[in-house]
Amino acid sequence: MRLLRIGPPGRERPATLAGDGRLLDLSALTEDIDGAFLAGGGIDRARAAVDAGGLPELDPALRVGPPVARPGKIVCIGLNYSDHAREAGAPPPTEPVLFLKAPNTIVGPNDEVLVPRGSAKTDWEVELAVVIGRTARYLTGPERALAHVAGYTIANDVSEREFQLERGGTWDKGKSCETFNPLGPWLVTADEVPDPQRLGMRLWVNGAAKQDGSTQNMIFGVAELVHYVSQFMVLEPGDVLNTGTPAGVAMGAPDPKPYLREGDVLELEIDGLGRQRQVVGQAR
Template identity: 50%
Template structure:
């Protein structure tokens, strides 16, 4: 099944997409949130079978992120060998893990603010995993596949100076800019898509940037979930962003994003995003001393 959330920010209506039709599912689930994964897909299936769901016209409406209120947004760094190489690093032997705050999540077509004094704002197309069952200390990679609820497209926007120069040894300063994790447009349940060989692409101002396949991941989806479960308890609705292929601005081959630029990312079977960027302004001098050292 394919799920979406339609409407004004923080007021979205959950819908299921069936072909070209969209059905309002708010009568059977409260939202596509952590509680949804208990029995939400089954309840939606039953309602579709009985024909009890009203159709909704999505034309002209804002499309929000297809999930809401995850307890964690977990990210995997340098999960494609060629991206690690363009970053100047060897391919990792263990998954590199960092976190983004939940307020980084935004809709796939929302405008994105570039932070004040940012110089190196970058794009990253990534496959996102949505956890469907609580998981800790999984015993096998097969068991890990069973706890995946679905998949979606993500753009892990990053400020590279914040990530490295101002990092203090960790990445989160460059990864937690508000609205820096556009998701969607759709969430596709795991039973409806094979995540092991999906094409990933990105563009800036219509020019190609990234082009690869999830088959090139160093750690495939089941390996990521299995490994993470040994170190943390994964909860329903949690998001794992699985890393990006080569072709980002960090490579030195392309300019970083500036206000007025448009980025697009697309994953086979999961849809295409589009973001236009604007400059976030703050009063002169606020925080300037923090960004000088």
Template identity: 60%
Template sequence: MRLIRFGPVGDERPGVMAPGPAGDPVGYDVSGVVADFDAGFWSTGGLDLVRGAVASGKLPRFELDRVRLGSPISLPPKILCVGLNYHEHARESGMTLPTEPVLFMKAPNTVVGPDDPVLIPPGSVKTDWEVELGVVIGRPARYLPDPAAAREVIGGFVLSTDLSEREYQLERGGQWDKGKSCETFNPLGPWLVTADEVPDPQALWLELTVDGQRMQYGLTADMVFPVDYLVWYLSQFMVLEPGDLINTGTPAGVGMGQQPPRYLRAGDTFTVAGQELGSQRHECRQAGPELDRGPG
């Protein structure tokens, strides 16, 4: 099942994308069944309610091409990120492969929709791109016994863009969170695909282009630490809660790794895509006090 949220920024409603009678994708409004795709949705059996409502055939429909799609989940309780988790990306960064996952966090209010503008921070000269497989937690996880147990707590998967300001991240005290938490720095979507529809998260491709030029293409099989291991590992250090988002790392091809380095500027357009995960398109704009860009 593919979960979506649609509507104006800050006023998104939960929906489902499913094949219509003619086989074309159709939007179904499930706001009369669940309030939102948030922590409460996952912890109270909301997915089963939605599945039942879709099966009933009585949900109101809407045309997908006539609505704005927001992030398919509301603001997550936590955004947990993994650095240097692709062999090729670690090599292009000139860094040794980690022996344990490299962890950092992003502010939850960095989340925006799959086609929303990305804002370049004032004075930024090193805003970088990273396409990632996002994992959304569906059940509480604490001290999981082994990586195999992780599949029982994963709610679904989502296309995630982990933007970074490299100067803030690496040259302003070495605090990664500082370079990761600027507004609009975590677009999600267009949909969340439920875990049952992704039998092997290590068999997906991810791609990112900037102004029509492919910069990143990689396979999740290249991960240093696979998805199930990451969920198990994180559960040893913190309680994973329903609705939490895990960004699992990026393939090679980031701007910092180009020769010479290349970064995003206002006016650039970049697209992101992932197998089973859909695609995003973003225009880069200069951030400023006149832009009040809410979550979505």
């Protein structure tokens, strides 16, 4: 099932994309696609409502918002692809590298991405995002970790490298600028992604291919990450886990590095999860 949120920022309506391409309104079932919806059997109710028929249609020309309402937290994994660690000049980690992004970084998959004031090194990162569906706390192992996953979507983990690496030694300030986490277009439910470690992922800037990787090359897979993170913090329904990016970011390119500028166009896709497109603007 493909769940999404349709409408202007702050007034999105819950919806599902039917197999025939129609957008069906889920407002009669729930106010939003959020942690309460995911934890309370919302996916099963939505599936039953689609099967029963009669759901009103929505205009497909409406804006697509992020597929999950503002999460409690966005947990991110750094250097989780060996080729990306290599291009960053870092050894592959022996344990997952964790950092957090502010929840208000989330925007829709086709919304504008803003280069922050004072930025010279704004970068892109296509990532598989995991949306939590059940509380994960001190899980005993990876074996049952995927049972806590509601589904998957695409994230662009936009990053300002100078803020991240040269301004005080903390990653979060280079990761939490406004618009720095386009998400979507859909939340594809876990039952439709039987193996999250076999998904191709690609990113283009101004039509030029920059990233072309696969989740099979993660150092730590999705199940291991959900288990690991649950040892340090409680993952709650609606939380988002960004799982890392393959090689091909601007930071890893030869000089002069092609960091993002106003007017650039980003396009991202992951197999089965849809596609994003963002035009880069400048924060004023």
